[in-house]
Amino acid sequence: MKKTSEQIAGHPIVAPQLGRSALSWRHGYGTDSDGHDTNAYFAPTRVLTKDTKSLIIYFSRSGSTELLAAKLAKQTGADLLEITVRDPYPARYLETLNRANNEREGGDYPEPDLNLPDLSQYQTIYLGYPIWAMTLAHPMVAFLTTHGAALAGKKIIPFMTQGGYGAGDSVQRIGHLLATQGVTADLLTRPLVVNGNAVDLADGEIRRWLAQLEVEANE
Ligand SMILES: Cc1cc2nc3c(=O)[nH]c(=O)nc-3n(C[C@H](O)[C@H](O)[C@H](O)COP(=O)(O)O)c2cc1C
Numbered sequence: 767m768k769k770t771s772e773q774i775a776g777h778p779i780v781a782p783q784l785g786r787s788a789l790s791w792r793h794g795y796g797t798d799s800d801g802h803d804t805n806a807y808f809a810p811t812r813v814l815t816k817d818t819k820s821l822i823i824y825f826s827r828s829g830s831t832e833l834l835a836a837k838l839a840k841q842t843g844a845d846l847l848e849i850t851v852r853d854p855y856p857a858r859y860l861e862t863l864n865r866a867n868n869e870r871e872g873g874d875y876p877e878p879d880l881n882l883p884d885l886s887q888y889q890t891i892y893l894g895y896p897i898w899a900m901t902l903a904h905p906m907v908a909f910l911t912t913h914g915a916a917l918a919g920k921k922i923i924p925f926m927t928q929g930g931y932g933a934g935d936s937v938q939r940i941g942h943l944l945a946t947q948g949v950t951a952d953l954l955t956r957p958l959v960v961n962g963n964a965v966d967l968a969d970g971e972i973r974r975w976l977a978q979l980e981v982e983a984n985e
Pocket of ligand 1: 826862896
């Protein structure tokens with residue numbers, strides 16, 4: 767497992783995709799994880815302060831989205847909350863793929879393992895996830911289905927890592943999942959999309975994307 771030099775909530779981030787060449791990375795196909803959705807050695811990330819107005823809520827299986835969340839937190843000062851599920855995805859990629867395929871076909875999403883804190887202080891929520899089968903990773907589907915009401919009236923800013931095939935329908939899916947619960951939120955339609963093997967190089971991209979958001983907010 768590749769430990770990065772970066773930390774989140776005081777513990778090291780392990781992200782085995784980083785630095786892999788396109789040839790060996792194969793768009794993320796075959797990436798194993800720690801078998802605990804980044805939480806084999808440390809508790810799920812919680813950085814919740816009293817006065818911060820922005821919160822990053824993320825799920826990550828093999829650490830790349832976690833690293834992106836950490837970098838975003840550094841640049842924005844946002845708080846952090848990691849989504850976990852009761853039954854984490856297997857370390858082996860193919861087992862995870864099989865499970866994810868079954869879940870998708872059965873519409874049977876995992877149960878979140880989360881006591882959601884009071885989100886009323888937050889105006890902006892950055893939502894971070896890996897792309898699975900050209901859409902949201904299932905724990906994010908489960909989170910939005912279970913806790914979507916807590917996002918009502920907030921600005922939602924999606925960011926993601928993926929294997930090179932892009933955002934798929936993930937942003938529309940966020941809107942749809944919220945709408946089916948009667949939740950109205952201000953959903954940003956220009957997400958940050960980063961290749962899972964190159965998040966360590968993404969600081970400039972994150973900075974430019976955030977600057978663009980500032981421009982939009984002030985228009
Ligand atoms: C079950 C599964 C399905 C995936 N499907 C896609 C996909 O459709 N398109 C894509 O570009 N990447 C896909 N990927 C690759 C991940 O999006 C990519 O490896 C991502 O960086 C993983 O993030 P994480 O390290 O935070 O878990 C898939 C990965 C898994 C585990």
